[in-house]
Amino acid sequence: MVTDGHNHTKHFSADAGQSIDELIAQAKQAGFNRIGITEHYEIDYVDDGLNWMFDLDEYNRTFEEWRAKAGDFELLKGIEFGYQTHVAGEIDKVAASIPLDVVLLSVHLFRGKDFYVDRECYQMPAKELHSEYINKMAEMCEKCNNFDVVAHYDYINRYADNKNDFITYEETPKEIDRLFEVMIAKEKALEINTKSIQKHRQGGFTRDLPDAAILNRYRDMGGKFITLGSDSHFPGTFAVCFTEAVEYLKSLGFKETVYFKDHKPHFESL
Ligand SMILES: [Zn+2]
Ligand SMILES: [Zn+2]
Numbered sequence: 001m002v003t004d005g006h007n008h009t010k011h012f013s014a015d016a017g018q019s020i021d022e023l024i025a026q027a028k029q030a031g032f033n034r035i036g037i038t039e040h041y042e043i044d045y046v047d048d049g050l051n052w053m054f055d056l057d058e059y060n061r062t063f064e065e066w067r068a069k070a071g072d073f074e075l076l077k078g079i080e081f082g083y084q085t086h087v088a089g090e091i092d093k094v095a096a097s098i099p100l101d102v103v104l105l106s107v108h109l110f111r112g113k114d115f116y117v118d119r120e121c122y123q124m125p126a127k128e129l130h131s132e133y134i135n136k137m138a139e140m141c142e143k144c145n146n147f148d149v150v151a152h153y154d155y156i157n158r159y160a161d162n163k164n165d166f167i168t169y170e171e172t173p174k175e176i177d178r179l180f181e182v183m184i185a186k187e188k189a190l191e192i193n194t195k196s197i198q199k200h201r202q203g204g205f206t207r208d209l210p211d212a213a214i215l216n217r218y219r220d221m222g223g224k225f226i227t228l229g230s231d232s233h234f235p236g237t238f239a240v241c242f243t244e245a246v247e248y249l250k251s252l253g254f255k256e257t258v259y260f261k262d263h264k265p266h267f268e269s270l
Contacts, residue, residue: 002246002268003259004239005036005076005102006151006191006229012039012059014050016233020066024073026238035238036229036259037063038078038104038151041094043087046114052082056098076261078102080151083136084109088143095146102260103147104191104229106155107136116159126165127172129156134167134175141182148260149227150183152193154210163203169213176214180221189225189258189265190218192249194241195232201241212252225258225265246270 007023008016020037027035039059042052063077081091083105095103108114110121110133121129133156141150152158157166169176183190197209215226228245232238249257250270258265 001030001032002228002242002257002270003034003036003076004032004230004232004242005078005149005227005259006038006080006104006193007035007232007238008039008080009037011062012054013233014040014052018233018235022235023232023238024070026235028073030239032239033072034074034076034259036076036078036102038080038102038229040082041079042082042108043090043094044084045082046109046112048114048117056094060098076101076259078104078260080104080106081147082106082108083140083144084112085139085143088140092144092146099262101262102149103263104149104151105140105144105147106151107133107140108155110156115156119159119161121156122160122162122165126162129165130167131172131175134172134179138175138179138182141179141186141188145186147188148263149189149191150179151191151229152196152231153179153190153214154193154196158196158199163200163205166200166209166211167214168211169217176217177221180218180223184218184222187225189227189260190215190223191227191229192245194228194230194239194245195237197241197245198237208248215249215252215254219254226254226256227259228257
């Protein structure tokens, strides 16, 4: 069983609705012996009335309690930072300030707006939208250093009204090459976010995701680290679409994925 390295709990993530006990119970029931917890930490996020940052000391303390209670079941301690250009330095600072197994970087905003709420960006031509979004992720990888994984590169596709508009290598090769060039030089991992796959399936779409040419390009350019994450926030969504994602990776000739412990990659056979 490959590790699900991207999960949230209601204890520290403002938009999550599952407890640590519920999450661990699901994982155990599904035969897992390890999970990654990656709570949201959004610096200077849009003001939506929710608290997107948490007390780091409290996270440290609570995590030790969780670990003591979990026993042999391994908990990887992580954070998911939301990137914006002006908070790059602060992300690196916070990431280095506490002991963590894994740091995820994400772009959740487009021109300062959350496209989960504000759908204005989807009026743009898809190619233009994707180009700007991927360039923002490339900039994130250029400006930040203290991270391990680029999370859900296809996040912007999740909430698009027209799910035929999704990121492909063919559409934006230069932008994807720019992103992969810096990720590979800094030895950062590419996440396959299975919640993105689930959202697509719920919309009735059956094609293979993510785009095979994108995954092949990452590997051909020298990328070695693929992670899997379900991005679960609520009971019943842990490791969603994992079987499909693993079979898909195997069909493309991938042999292993990784999880991070103390920021070091550990390989797992598919
Ligand atoms: Zn995210
Ligand atoms: Zn997440």
